[in-house]
Amino acid sequence: MPAPQEFIKYIDDKADAFIQRLSDAVAIPSVSSDASRRQDVIKMANWLSEQLQAVGVTTQLTDLGKQQIEGQELPLPPVILGKIGNDKNKKTILVYGHFDVQPAFKSDGWDTDPFTLVNDKATGRLIGRGASDDKGPVLGWVNVLQWHHENKKELPVNLRCCFEGMEESGSEGLDDLVARESKPGGWFDGVDAVCISDNYWLNTRTPALTYGLRGLSYYRVTVSGPARDLHSGVFGRTVYEPMTDLIYIMSKLVDNRGHILIPGVEDQVGIADEEEKKIYQALDYSIQDVEESAGAPIALSSDKVEVLMGRMRNPSLSLHGIEGAFSGVGAKTVIPAKVSGKFSIRLVPPQTPESVDPFVISYIEELFKGLNSKSKLEVESLHGGKPWVADHNHWNYEAAKRATWSTYNRLPDLTREGGSIPVTLTFADCLGVNVVLLPMGRGDDGAHSTNEKIDRFNFIEGTKLLGSYLYEVAV
Ligand SMILES: [Zn+2]
Structure with missing residues (x-):
């Protein structure tokens, strides 16, 4: 009433x-x-x-x-x-x-x-x-x-x-x-x-x-090698460098169009059928709205349904930062001894942090194994929500x-x-x-x-x- x-x-x-x-x-x-x-x-x-x-x-x-x-x-x-x-x-x-x-x-x-x-x-x-x-x-x-x-x-x-x-x-x-x-x-x-x-x-x-x-699963990948930070003039092309291994791993998590490259993760989520796409088509939203709120003309697609589904009904993986990397001004020639890459995955049903973790962890371990590096790897799931x-x-x-x-x-x-x-x-x-x-x-x-x-x-x-x-x- x-x-x-x-x-x-x-x-x-x-x-x-x-x-x-x-x-x-x-x-x-x-x-x-x-x-x-x-x-x-x-x-x-x-x-x-x-x-x-x-x-x-x-x-x-x-x-x-x-x-x-x-x-x-x-x-x-x-x-x-x-x-x-x-x-x-x-x-x-x-x-x-x-x-x-x-x-x-x-x-x-x-x-x-x-x-x-x-x-x-x-x-x-x-x-x-x-x-x-x-x-x-x-x-x-x-x-x-x-x-x-x-x-x-x-x-x-x-x-x-x-x-x-x-x-x-x-x-x-x-x-x-x-x-x-x-x-x-x-x-x-x-x-x-x-x-x-x-x-x-x-x-x-x-x-x-x-x-x-969406839910969330947050990860930290740490690669460590030397006992302390090294000088690239002395150790460059002499030892395995943790940052090189870490960047390789982080570059294999998501492509620049937002597709998650970790096998199994996207497969957990069903494909939207025409009926479901209609919901997104009906929303009062434009690519211009996205670009205005982002402050630049950088939307991943000119198709509104694609963009809205990317935000609302599909999982996404974002790279957030690297702890331990040189990030100051100037041109320091350091080889960092230990670096931790941070990234997270926004989850959608039926995904849960528990169901995604094994895919993420085993994929990164396999990638690292393929590098035959003498550095050490640690993958941690920091926090999550369904x-x-x-x-x-x-x-x-x-x-x-x-x-x-x-x-x-x-x-x-x-x-x-x-x-x-x-x-x-x-x-x-x-x-x-x-x-x-x-x-x-x-x-x-x-x-x-x-x-x-x-x-x-x-x-x-x-x-x-x-x-x-x-x-x-x-x-
Ligand atoms: Zn509030």
């Missing part, structure tokens, strides 16, 4: 007050990766919990224990668990968001103070760290609840909230909490579906629903599509993202339910960058979208 008209009108009427609340949230510099800001993250948790209580949510601040960072022990910010309603005849929807932010300094190139929200009337932009990622969307839920609370309207669903303060720092402690609270009697017991608003439209024009995320894809025809998605239609008068782009939001998979696995990613912001919001913003339009219409979703998912 559509959201009540009074609700829609209320959101418009209260827009300035909602922006003021966003401004209050941005003013708390809740940077989770900065030890000196940890008290601000905790302050933010308390502030948000109070906002939720004020609109009728029963909350609990859940302690996650301590964290070791740069030799000091720090308290982890609490997770806010929230609850409204326990009606057996209603669906139970869990919403997730985070109240920590990426670091930001004026000296990074911000035009204004990152922790003072600027309401730029000329462009319609609300500029400040966290405006889009993820304080705007989290407060979107608060805005929705405010109308219900003030007007004594019951929510159409039972609502559960999970708002964390460590998302930008690997969601430390969250997996265990989600597993625990998903069990009978836990806060998430009985949840029928999950909605996460913590990503972006593909572009600046078309609303989106995201139904897939990919995620949801059924985008599920009632949870159908509800989000109807909500998008009623808010924006158009259907959303159905997207998969090249990156990862690991908690998505945690919810899907622990609860065994459908998860929808319902973004509020646009593709140019600059989430982890300078001058992060959310458009006033997206914040206000996005609030209506989240509210409409709760009504549409209820039936």
Whole structure:
């Protein structure tokens, strides 16, 4: 069912007050990766919990224990668990968001103070760290609840909230909490579906629903030989050089058109049929969009479907760097004694780090064997995460599509993202339910960058979208 008209009108009427609340949230510099800001993250948790209580949510601040960072022990910010309603005849929807932010300094190139929200009337932009990622969307839920609370309207669903303060720092402690609270009697017991608003439209024009995320498997290949760095004038053409072996190996991992050369890895993923290609064809995206965001005319193909599938539904391998190599200015004639090449593979279903590792490791070992080098090789898998894809025809998605239609008068782009939001998979696995990613912001919001913003339009219409979703998912 559509959201009540009074609700829609209320959101418009209260827009300035909602922006003021966003401004209050941005003013708390809740940077989770900065030890000196940890008290601000905790302050933010308390502030948000109070906002939720004020609109009728029963909350609990859940302690996650301590964290070791740069030799000091720090308290982890609490997770806010929230609850409204326990009606057996209603669906139970869990919403997730985070109240920590990426670091930001004026000296990074911000035009204004990152922790003072600027309401730029000329462009319609609300500029400040966290405006889009993820304080705007989290407060979107608060805005929705405010109308219900003030007007004594019951929510159409039972609502559960999970708002964390460590998302930008690997969601430390969250997996265990989600597993625990998903069990009978836990806060998430009985949840029928999950909605996460913590990503972006593909572009600046078309609303989106995201139904897939790639996983990751990160590797380090180390080649070592001499006991110390050597002089090329003394040892050049005299000994096996680690860097030469490493460059050979790294040059055999991926070709310059993005094809992964490690046998078996691409074969794990099925070929897209015509039906699937239509999804990519239908997306509001152009090669120009890719090249604009890359800042240069360098797209791998002029075929939009190829490019989109490269980012969303195919695995990719990227070379990241070589530790131990000479990288300074000047012309140092060193032969490095030990070098480590770093690369990673973005994974798609059915790939997992465990299923890809053996292909990668045995291939590199074979390559190295073929070199007959006297240097030593070590291949390590550093960290990884599984990919995620949801059924985008599920009632949870159908509800989000109807909500998008009623808010924006158009259907959303159905997207998969090249990156990862690991908690998505945690919810899907622990609860065994459908998860929808319902973004509020646009593709140019600059989430982890300078001058992060959310458009006033997206914040206000996005609030209506989240509210409409709760009504549409209820039936
Ligand atoms: Zn985020």
